[in-house]
Amino acid sequence: MKSAVFFVAFVAAVAADKIPDFLVPGKCPAVNEKALFEQQIPNHSKYAGVWYEIALTNNPYQLLKQCVRNEYSFAFTAPYVILDTDYENFSCIYSCVEFNYGYYADFAFIFSRSPSLSDQYLRRCEAAFKEIGVDVSRFAKTVQGSNCPYDTQKSL
Secondary structure, eight states, rough: OOHHHHHHHHHHHHHHHHTTTTTEEEEEOOOHHHEHHHHHOOOHHOOOOEEEEEEEEOOTOOOOOOOOOEEOOOOOOOOOOOEEEESSSEEEEEEEEETTTTTTEEEEEEESSSSSHHHHHHHHHHHHHHTOOOOOGGGEBBBBBBTOOOOSSSSO
C-alpha cells in the first residue's frame, strides 16, 4: 500500500513539473461581459480591418515577436473579450480558457490601427486589464516599425 501511495505521489510530482508556464492554477478571472456589452455594444464591422499588435502577455507559443499585423474580418468565432476599444485607434483583447484539474491559460493583447500607439491608449488598456486582475508586468512589447515587411495579404 505504501508503495502505491508513493508511486501516485511521484507521478503527480513529475506531472506537475511538466505543466507549461502559461498554465496557471485556478479559474479564469471573472469578466463581466454583460456590463462591457451594455457600455458599448461590439460593432464587428467597425472592428474588422487591419490591427497591429503593440503588446501581448508572454506566451511561449507566440513565435512572432515583431512586425505582427493582422486583418480581421470576423468571419470566425474565438473565445475572447474586447475589454475596451474606440475602433479607430486601439483595442484591448482578453482571452481565457479553463482546463481540467484546476488550471487556466489567459492571453491579453493590445492592438493599434497603426504600428505605434499613444500612451493615453496604452494606459486605457492597462486599466482595463488591471480591472480584471491581469498583471500588466506580464506584457511584452511587440517590435513594429519601418523595417517591418508588412504583408498586404490577410492574416486572419
